[in-house]
Amino acid sequence: MDREIGDVRPEYVLLAEILREKITSGQLALGSLVPSHKILADTYGTSQATAQRAVGLLRDEGFVAGASGRGTFVVASTPVHQRGDAMVMLTEVHQRLDELEQMVASLKAVVDTPGATRRQPRSNRA
Structure with missing residues (x-):
């Protein structure tokens, strides 16, 4: 594994960076098998323990x-912290949808009540 002069990061971090780039670029596609620790170690000239730590990261x-x-296996092409924002937004959308469904049900109950007075739409009012 090539290291730039002055780069003091541990080898497993460097290897994880290489693999992360392969994942985000699509070279290692979603659902694909990540090479074994042995293959990674042989390919990048490092130990299997280093490969194991990189995959663990x-x-x-x-x-x-x-x-x-x-x-x-590759299960995502973006890190968890970026997906987390989308999950928060999705949760908020679901909560708002639930609120709207409850409002519609309440309005429908009023409309379907026998003897309920119905207002005409504004455009038809005189």
Whole structure:
């Protein structure tokens, strides 16, 4: 693994950066199998322990997930903290939708009540 002069980051961080770039660029597509620790170590000239730590870092960031006995797979192309904002927005949209559905149900109950007076739309008023 090539290291720029003065770069003091640990090797596993450098390897994780390389793999992260492959994931975000699509070279390692969603659902694809991440190479084994041995293959990563051989490919990048590092130890299997370093490869394991790099993959663990990507797992912590939400890019990959392990399937027992099957390997580690790419599960996302953006980190968890960026997906979190979208999840918060989606949750807020669902909450607002629930509120609107309750309002519609309440209005429908009033309209469907026998003997309820109905107002004419504004455009038809004299």
